[in-house]
Amino acid sequence: MGKIRIISWVFILSLFFSIAASGEYQVERPSVSSGREIFNSNCAGCHGEKGDGTALKGAFNFTDHEKMIYKNLTVFFNAVTNGVPDTAMPSFEKLSVPRRWDVVAYSWTFWADRDGVKEGKNIYLKNCASCHGTNGNGSGFTGVFDFANVSMMVREEPEMFFKSISNGVEGTAMPSWKNSLSENERWNAVKYIWTFQFKDYPGEFPSPATVPSVGVQPPGKPWYYTPAGMVIITISIVLTALVLYLFGKGMKER
Numbered sequence: 001m002g003k004i005r006i007i008s009w010v011f012i013l014s015l016f017f018s019i020a021a022s023g024e025y026q027v028e029r030p031s032v033s034s035g036r037e038i039f040n041s042n043c044a045g046c047h048g049e050k051g052d053g054t055a056l057k058g059a060f061n062f063t064d065h066e067k068m069i070y071k072n073l074t075v076f077f078n079a080v081t082n083g084v085p086d087t088a089m090p091s092f093e094k095l096s097v098p099r100r101w102d103v104v105a106y107s108w109t110f111w112a113d114r115d116g117v118k119e120g121k122n123i124y125l126k127n128c129a130s131c132h133g134t135n136g137n138g139s140g141f142t143g144v145f146d147f148a149n150v151s152m153m154v155r156e157e158p159e160m161f162f163k164s165i166s167n168g169v170e171g172t173a174m175p176s177w178k179n180s181l182s183e184n185e186r187w188n189a190v191k192y193i194w195t196f197q198f199k200d201y202p203g204e205f206p207s208p209a210t211v212p213s214v215g216v217q218p219p220g221k222p223w224y225y226t227p228a229g230m231v232i233i234t235i236s237i238v239l240t241a242l243v244l245y246l247f248g249k250g251m252k253e254r
C-alpha cells in the first residue's frame with residue numbers, strides 16, 4: 001500500500017507541474033490601442049510621438065523602412081524587457097509581459113502605417129485571400145502559413161515575407177508576384193499581413209462590400225493546439241488515468 005501511495009503522489013505532483021508549465025505556451029494577441037497608451041506615456045519622450053526617434057538623438061526610428069524590415073517582434077520585446085546596454089534605452093521589466101507585447105505591437109504601426117496597410121488590404125483581398133484566407137490563417141488552402149499565429153509571427157522578418165512574395169515559394173502553389181505587383185504594392189501586402197497578429201489593428205476602415213468583414217479575426221492558436229501543448233495534454237491525461245487506476249487499486253487492497 002505504501003508504495004502505491006508514494007507512486008500516486010509522484011504522479012499527482014507531476015500532473016500539477018505539467019499544467020503549470022503549459023501556461024508558458026500561451027501567447028495572447030497584442031492590443032495596439034493598449035500599446036499606444038503605454039507608448040505615449042513611457043516611450044514617446046525619447047522615440048517621439050510619431051515613433052521617428054526625433055525626441056532624443058540616437059533613439060530608434062520605427063519609421064525607418066531599411067531597419068524595420070530586418071527586425072521582428074521578438075527582438076523588440078527583448079529590447080523592451082532588458083533595455084539596450086550602453087545606450088539610453090532602459091529596461092521596462094516593470095510592465096507585465098502582455099503589456100510589453102502591446103507596446104511592441106504599437107511600435108510596428110509606425111512602419112505598417114494605415115495608408116500602406118489600407119492599400120495592402122485591397123491587394124491582399126484581390127490576389128491572396130483565395131489561398132491565405134480573408135483572416136490570414138490559410139483557411140482557403142491546406143498547408144499554408146498562418147499569418148494570425150502570434151507565436152510564429154513574432155519570429156518573422158518583413159524582408160523574408162517580401163522575398164517569398166516577390167519570388168514565390170519553390171515547390172508550393174505560391175506564385176511569384178514580381179511582374180504583377182510593383183515593389184511598393186508588395187511591401188504594402190507585407191504590411192497588411194503583419195496586422196493579422198494584432199487584436200485591434202487596423203480594424204477601423206471599412207472593407208469592400210464584396211468580402212466579409214475582417215474586423216473580427218479569430219485568435220491565434222491557443223497553447224493547447226501547439227505541438228508542445230498537445231504533448232502536455234496527452235501526458236496529463238495518461239497520468240490522470242494512471243493515478244485513478246492506482247488509487248482504485250489501493251482502495252481494493254485496503
Ligand code: HEC
Pocket residue numbers: 038039042043044045046047056057058059060071075076077079080084087088089090092103104107
Ligand atoms: C530614455 C530614452 C528612451 C526611452 C524612455 C525608451 N527608449 Fe527605446 N531606445 C532608446 C535608445 C537610445 C535606443 C537605441 C539603442 C540602440 O542603439 O539600439 C532605443 C532602442 C529601442 C528598441 C530597439 C530597436 C532595435 O535596435 O532593435 C526598441 C524596440 C525600443 N527602444 C522600444 C522602446 C519602447 C517600447 C519604449 C517604451 C516602453 C522605449 N523604447 C523607451 C531610448 C529610449
Ligand code: HEC
Pocket residue numbers: 123124127128129130131132141143144145146160161162164165169172173174175177189190
Ligand atoms: C495559389 C495559392 C496562393 C496564392 C494566390 C498566394 N499564395 Fe502565398 N503561399 C501559398 C503557399 C502554398 C505558400 C507556401 C506555404 C507557406 O509557406 O505558407 C505560400 C507562402 C507565402 C508566404 C511565405 C510564408 C512563409 O512561410 O514564410 C507569404 C509571405 C505569402 N505566401 C504571401 C502571399 C501574398 C501577399 C499573396 C498575394 C499577393 C499570396 N501569398 C498569394 C499559396 C498562395
